[in-house]
Amino acid sequence: MNTAYSRHKRHIRISTFMLLLLSVLLAACTVPELSATPQSESIPNTITLTILYTDDEHGWMEGWNQGPGAAELLGLWQAQFGYDPADPRFLVLSGGDNWTGPAISTWFKGESMVEVMNAMGYDASAVGNHEFDFGLENMQHTVSLADFPYLAANMRTKPHEQLPANLGIQPYTLIDVNGLRVGIIGLANLRTPQVTNPANVQAFDFTPYVEALQQTVPQVRDAGADVVMVVGHLCNQELRHTALKTQDLDIVLFGGGHCHETLAERAGDAVLITGGPYLATYAWAKLTVNTATGEVLRAEYDVEANRGGATDPKVAEIVARWRAETEATLGEPIGYLAQTLPERSEPILRLITETWLLGYPNADVAITNRGGVRDALRAGPVTIADIISVMPFDNVLIDMTMTGAQIEAFMQAQGKKIFAGGIQQNGDSWVLNPTGEPLRRDAVYHVLVNDYMYAGGGSYQKLAEYDPQGYDTGIDWRQPVIDWILAQKSTPEQPLDEAIRALGK
Ligand SMILES: [Zn+2]
Known part of the structure; x- marks a missing residue:
């Protein structure tokens, strides 16, 4: 499903000839297989952002059904994309529901999974409904252990509609990518109170997605964002709907989650991705952005299996330590x-x-x-x-x-x-x-x-x-x-x- 496209400001009229020429040029430079070398900025004054996306990890750091896990996924990203957590052009994002699952994560209320995600270099996660499963005090603690923010722009504390800042949840984050400022906005699922213990979320309102984005995108731009993305704990259908209803906001990428689906497609100008559950699959997108205008000149995106990656020793060591800890509690x-x-x-x-x-x-x-x-x-x-x-x-x-x-x-x-x-x-x-x-x-x-x-x-x-x-x-x-x-x-x-x-x- 490798796809390339060009996106232009709507007020510029492009002649048919130009379009033809452009599509020929783009077809010529579309690379069917990803190279293992680090990405290069082949077009002047552009930055290519590589988004590596997972959701509904549910603590499966050891791999679903004895398959490859977090350590192998990191190894795969290093081999496939030249991923380096220290390179700001890589954005590792999650659609939420990181923690609840097998004993190795659930018994430690998500702390082990957060340590793994820190080591993998995650930059942000949406707030999934299951992030509330262990109660608010624990959520605040676990969120504080993360080196990345948990994001939900559509969550307010009753009755005064305040942001839930005391939980460590923020509406958006800004990431500086070699001078290009990328704003990432989070969305929690509207049905959160129906899919976690309601006692844990009774203090909050979850507000509609489109309204939340209409409010938050201008704030993110005022704060300096050149490019805006969304990570949402939203099923594919809700994600498509939200993307189509907010086309005027120029959001370049929407990531989904919650329904254990995969997705790699476009809605209007935006790229939509969902990685699938349990780290068994992941989604990626490469966006070539004009650094002066924030326009996306080219996009590729797909979903792939977590298969064939070498085991990253650092993450493997963390997982082995938590496995030993899990065994120790059994008796x-x-x-x-x-x-x-x-x-x-x-x-x-x-x-x-x-x-x-x-x-x-x-x-x-x-x-x-x-x-x-x-x-x-x-x-x-x-x-x-x-x-x-x-x-x-x-x-x-x-x-x-x-x-x-x-x-x-x-x-x-x-x-x-x-x-x-x-x-x-x-x-x-x-x-x-x-x-x-x-x-x-x-x-x-x-x-x-x-x-x-x-x-x-x-x-x-x-x-x-x-x-x-x-x-x-x-x-x-x-x-x-x-x-x-x-x-x-x-x-x-x-x-x-x-x-x-x-x-x-
Ligand atoms: Zn969920």
């Missing part, structure tokens, strides 16, 4: 149990599904498969290693919608193979646990399921058929269980048993 007791919860028993299934709902209160119902539960939880000290024995699969939680009638039909068809939290059977019908209200057949409910069931793993009916737009929360399915057990602060004298019995009651 530490997180709670105490007086009586064993047998494998696949109702108490163990209730512990799993009801703690999902406590950890992700936007959902009404939680359904899991008994087959995913592979051990008893034994009496005595409970460790994270014990939870991993009970739930050995690396599943994540999907937030999907189903009608009451669909939930009933699914529960009926799957019978004892599955277990639901948030609802219980009352004769022939189902009632919602907290209120005792019957499940309404035509009402739409948010249902948490593991990604294995969602995709129709095993012999389960594919839940994705009910809702193909299910939201991948990126949350490890064990994490809410671990968080809840820790929060009980149980002891041998005051074990967990009573609190587990009370779950969902």
Whole structure:
């Protein structure tokens, strides 16, 4: 998808002949394969900016599905683009959701991932909904550890509509690239309160994207920006819409995220890129900018797999240190149990599904498969290693919608193979646990399921058929269980048993 184009001020009329000549010249100098040599400024009075873009990293520094991770991605960038973090012409940007994911990131509330991103030379990240997952105090701390800013121009503190500066979040940043000032504006997702624990974001308003850009772009230009870019935790559809509605603002590049998609295309004059989740892929763009006018004279952009890069030793060392730290925490007791919860028993299934709902209160119902539960939880000290024995699969939680009638039909068809939290059977019908209200057949409910069931793993009916737009929360399915057990602060004298019995009651 390597593409080249030329962009001109709209008031200059270009003759057909000039256009033809230009396209011939451009076609002649379009390089189909990227060279491994550092970029050169072949056109006088221009700077070529190379944007390296990831989003929804979700802490996968070790690589998704045993694939290449952060150290290999850095090695790939060095080989493919001649990337050097000290060269200001490279801008490494993220679309947000950096932290929540596997234990190596989640157990350290994102601190490990920020250290990796610092070493990779990130210049800015949008604020993803999952940046709020560990609470505001932690967010402020983790943001303060980053060598790069977290950006959201559409986030305000209630009730006085102040910028959330005390969290360390800023609306934009300015980067000096050999005299060319690049303004980067961030956008948080409007649906943030629906896709993180709402308690963590109740103090904030998230304002519409187009309005936020109409307000912020002039401020960034007043502050001296020659070129303006946006990093947004926005799905491709929202990103396209926002780009088309703000064409008059001359934003040269929009980066997206959140929906785990990839994208490399144009909307009007702007380049749109989304890198895809888990560092398995990334997007890049090369923009040749006229240093006098800030015009983009040429753009190339694409999405590529994180494949074939040599391991960067510095990042590999950081990842190995956090891996050792993760292993060291596995054997530490997180709670105490007086009586064993047998494998696949109702108490163990209730512990799993009801703690999902406590950890992700936007959902009404939680359904899991008994087959995913592979051990008893034994009496005595409970460790994270014990939870991993009970739930050995690396599943994540999907937030999907189903009608009451669909939930009933699914529960009926799957019978004892599955277990639901948030609802219980009352004769022939189902009632919602907290209120005792019957499940309404035509009402739409948010249902948490593991990604294995969602995709129709095993012999389960594919839940994705009910809702193909299910939201991948990126949350490890064990994490809410671990968080809840820790929060009980149980002891041998005051074990967990009573609190587990009370779950969902
Ligand atoms: Zn997100």
